Amino acid sequence: MPNRCIRPGDNPDLTKERETCTFDTDELAANLYGSRRNLERRREISQKVSADPDFADPIPHEFLSREKAVDATAKKSKVIFQKWKNLVKPEEMPHLVNEAVGIQGFPLALHHAMFLPSLNSQADDDLAAEILPRAKAYEIIGTYAQTEMGHGTNLRELETTATYDKTTQEFVINTPTRKAMKWWPGNLGKMSNYAVVCCQLIIDGKNLGPHNFLVQLRCEKTHEPLPGITVGDIGPKIAYNTTDNGFLALDNVRIPRRQMLMKHAKVSPDGTYTPPIHAKLNYGAMVHVRAHMIYSHGHLLARAAAVATRYSAVRRQGRIENGGPEVQILDYQTQQHRIFPQIARAYAILFAGQEVRDQYAKTLEGIANGQADLLPDLHALTSGLKSVVTFMGGLGIEQCRMSCGGHGYSDASGLPKLYGVQIGGCTYEGENMVMLQQTARYLMKGVKWAEQGKSLSPSIAYLGKKSGKSLIGLKGGDITREHEAILETLEHTARRLAIDASQLWEKRIKGGECKERAWNGVTVEMNRASRVYTRLFMARSFHRRLLSSPSSIRSVLSDLFSLYLHYECVDMAQHLLEDGHCNGGQIQYLKKRLYEDLTTLRPNAVSLVDSFEISDRELNSVLGRRDGNVYEALFQWAKQSELNYTDVLPAVKNYMMPMMEENRSKL
Ligand SMILES: CCCCCCCCCCCCC/C=C/C(=O)SCCNC(=O)CCNC(=O)[C@H](O)C(C)(C)COP(=O)(O)OP(=O)(O)OC[C@H]1O[C@@H](n2cnc3c(N)ncnc32)[C@H](O)[C@@H]1OP(=O)(O)O
Numbered sequence: 201m202p203n204r205c206i207r208p209g210d211n212p213d214l215t216k217e218r219e220t221c222t223f224d225t226d227e228l229a230a231n232l233y234g235s236r237r238n239l240e241r242r243r244e245i246s247q248k249v250s251a252d253p254d255f256a257d258p259i260p261h262e263f264l265s266r267e268k269a270v271d272a273t274a275k276k277s278k279v280i281f282q283k284w285k286n287l288v289k290p291e292e293m294p295h296l297v298n299e300a301v302g303i304q305g306f307p308l309a310l311h312h313a314m315f316l317p318s319l320n321s322q323a324d325d326d327l328a329a330e331i332l333p334r335a336k337a338y339e340i341i342g343t344y345a346q347t348e349m350g351h352g353t354n355l356r357e358l359e360t361t362a363t364y365d366k367t368t369q370e371f372v373i374n375t376p377t378r379k380a381m382k383w384w385p386g387n388l389g390k391m392s393n394y395a396v397v398c399c400q401l402i403i404d405g406k407n408l409g410p411h412n413f414l415v416q417l418r419c420e421k422t423h424e425p426l427p428g429i430t431v432g433d434i435g436p437k438i439a440y441n442t443t444d445n446g447f448l449a450l451d452n453v454r455i456p457r458r459q460m461l462m463k464h465a466k467v468s469p470d471g472t473y474t475p476p477i478h479a480k481l482n483y484g485a486m487v488h489v490r491a492h493m494i495y496s497h498g499h500l501l502a503r504a505a506a507v508a509t510r511y512s513a514v515r516r517q518g519r520i521e522n523g524g525p526e527v528q529i530l531d532y533q534t535q536q537h538r539i540f541p542q543i544a545r546a547y548a549i550l551f552a553g554q555e556v557r558d559q560y561a562k563t564l565e566g567i568a569n570g571q572a573d574l575l576p577d578l579h580a581l582t583s584g585l586k587s588v589v590t591f592m593g594g595l596g597i598e599q600c601r602m603s604c605g606g607h608g609y610s611d612a613s614g615l616p617k618l619y620g621v622q623i624g625g626c627t628y629e630g631e632n633m634v635m636l637q638q639t640a641r642y643l644m645k646g647v648k649w650a651e652q653g654k655s656l657s658p659s660i661a662y663l664g665k666k667s668g669k670s671l672i673g674l675k676g677g678d679i680t681r682e683h684e685a686i687l688e689t690l691e692h693t694a695r696r697l698a699i700d701a702s703q704l705w706e707k708r709i710k711g712g713e714c715k716e717r718a719w720n721g722v723t724v725e726m727n728r729a730s731r732v733y734t735r736l737f738m739a740r741s742f743h744r745r746l747l748s749s750p751s752s753i754r755s756v757l758s759d760l761f762s763l764y765l766h767y768e769c770v771d772m773a774q775h776l777l778e779d780g781h782c783n784g785g786q787i788q789y790l791k792k793r794l795y796e797d798l799t800t801l802r803p804n805a806v807s808l809v810d811s812f813e814i815s816d817r818e819l820n821s822v823l824g825r826r827d828g829n830v831y832e833a834l835f836q837w838a839k840q841s842e843l844n845y846t847d848v849l850p851a852v853k854n855y856m857m858p859m860m861e862e863n864r865s866k867l
């Protein structure tokens with residue numbers, strides 16, 4: 201079967217890997233990206249970016265100072281949003297940005313991820329008509345400023361206020377304390393001249409909770425901060441260093457009434473407040489990013505898996521049998537066990553990410569028609585997915601990094617940066633432990649609804665089912681039935697953990713604790729239930745994708761799905777065993793199946809990551825390059841280090857040489 205990545209001059213080990221491929225890599229890539237046409241467009245964009253001299257990098261970003269890297273990123277962003285703007289569809293934009301700029305952020309990241317979505321979904325018609333065309337035409341750049349130095353998670357305690365002044369029909373926006381400064385918003389520090397700012401709405405002395413307001417921060421002509429505004433960059437971070445995450449203080453800044461985002465909640469000129477149809481519609485921009493970040497985080501893990509797999513096929517170290525040749529490190533079982541589950545998880549996350557994006561679009565449609573009934577389900581799912589996927593992705597990328605040995609530690613591998621970017625997602629858009637509790641709240645309601653025989657939405661329908669005995673290992677031979685047996689076991693486990701957590705909570709309440717304190721005493725168990733609910737959703741989503749896949753890729757997807765299920769079950773063995781639903785023999789069976797899966801997938805490993813269809817430029821990894829010619833490329837990469845511009849560094853000349861000289865003269 202064809203692997204379409206084979207080219208003359210490639211590393212022969214990689215070519216051999218590709219020759220053993222049992223499926224059509226283009227078919228799988230087309231399935232992943234939705235269609236052949238999408239795949240072709242993806243390639244076209246990659247090729248055009250590589251050929252565009254405006255995107256050329258004289259030296260890799262890794263060797264630039266932060267300021268120079270920000271500069272280079274801004275320069276490329278201008279090219280994207282002027283020259284390229286009309287050449288790509290909105291849905292192709294993330295790929296174009298990844299190709300042209302990279303993953304560490306760019307001046308319009310928050311403009312796209314949160315500013316435009318907030319205005320689109322929360323501004324009333326008048327404000328939208330005035331500001332959206334300007335924002336869409338990039339006449340202005342905006343961000344989303346919610347988090348403060350003292351509060352990020354607990355939005356109810358944000359301190360920034362928007363106090364309505366009826367006499368002038370203005371809001372007075374104020375930062376009352378040092379820790380009330382906005383702190384962290386992306387692109388706030390230097391790039392944005394506008395922001396959606398989240399403030400406590402105060403009318404006649406009454407606090408009506410967090411609401412969003414459009415605030416101009418900088419002069420449109422000079423880009424200087426406007427009077428009453430203190431704004432700047434918060435400094436270097438683990439990653440995202442081409443993003444100017446910023447601080448902001450507002451000193452009684454006045455804005456017109458109509459700059460409150462009033463599509464849902466409204467304040468009339470006389471100060472009458474009308475609440476929204478759902479109390480949390482003001483939080484819509486967060487749901488938007490949570491729904492979209494699942495897919496983009498799947499892509500980050502896919503990159504790491506591609507780097508680790510290709511490099512492991514090229515790298516030869518040690519022997520399996522005495523007297524045999526040095527083997528490709530991909531032949532070690534430990535290496536396969538480290539990397540192959542990451543390939544499977546990357547596919548699983550990408551599939552789940554696509555499903556949740558569709559669910560988000562449906563929910564938004566409902567809200568536009570005055571129906572917010574799909575929102576609780578979406579909020580529970582996106583909260584769980586963002587937490588599970590970012591954590592899983594971070595662990596996975598770190599496994600991939602370690603699997604590349606010493607070279608994985610070098611920025612040349614691209615893996616340290618990938619890890620830094622990925623783990624940001626564990627914190628932003630709601631700290632993971634906190635968001636898992638949001639999912640758990642929904643599950644607790646689901647447990648009650650199930651007890652009362654009420655109808656349940658599809659994502660929690662399993663809460664209303666009855667458990668049979670686990671058939672894992674008892675349905676031998678037939679892979680389809682084995683998949684079903686495992687999915688049923690996962691359903692049982694997700695249900696059992698939710699019911700157990702609910703009972704533990706109730707027990708504490710009956711024991712005299714208030715609901716909230718009792719909740720805090722069971723949150724570890726609550727979060728376990730949320731994780732398994734989410735992992736069940738991911739497994740079900742992968743299964744739906746497998747069942748709807750064309751026959752040409754069904755077999756390889758089925759192998760990958762088997763590995764995914766076996767790995768997840770072994771990873772969650774504690775939960776499967778805890779209530780005796782599975783026994784030790786069944787866990788041993790799952791492990792045996794997992795080791796078989798590693799062997800089954802081995803010939804297709806490189807081809808599976810080739811189907812992620814990530815160009816060399818986008819991958820930005822000397823170890824993961826498509827042609828596998830890593831050693832020469834490593835040397836060429838290192839030569840660009842600024843420490844190599846001269847043979848004798850000033851640091852050596854000024855300090856080390858005199859020290860050695862002095863010590864020699866003492867002898
Ligand atoms: C094209 C797009 C591309 C995007 C691609 C992605 C790339 C991304 C690049 C990187 C960008 C990074 C940008 C980062 C941005 C940020 O981090 S912005 C700041 C994000 N901040 C947070 O997420 C804060 C987390 N905190 C909260 O969300 C809330 O405070 C809370 C924890 C949810 C609690 O809120 P609170 O008001 O106290 O509510 P509760 O009492 O807990 O709950 C009451 C009920 O409301 C429900 N609920 C809560 N939130 C929502 C929601 N968003 N939607 C719907 N419903 C919600 C909650 O479940 C409760 O329901 P009931 O149980 O029924 O009462």
Ligand SMILES: Cc1cc2nc3c(=O)[nH]c(=O)nc-3n(C[C@H](O)[C@H](O)[C@H](O)COP(=O)(O)OP(=O)(O)OC[C@H]3O[C@@H](n4cnc5c(N)ncnc54)[C@H](O)[C@@H]3O)c2cc1C
Pocket residue numbers: 310344345346347350351352353354383384385386440445624627628629630631632633634
């Ligand atoms: C890379 C990056 C980009 C960001 N971009 C933006 C942006 O564009 N705009 C913006 O407004 N913000 C942004 N943020 C801020 C981000 O949204 C917050 O940092 C995040 O929501 C976490 O809030 P916190 O910092 O207050 O953490 P804290 O809430 O202080 O968390 C600290 C610890 O306390 C625990 N904790 C807190 N509350 C609870 C609870 N109720 N139950 C159990 N444990 C709890 C947490 O689990 C965590 O372990 C960004 C952050 C990062 C890292």
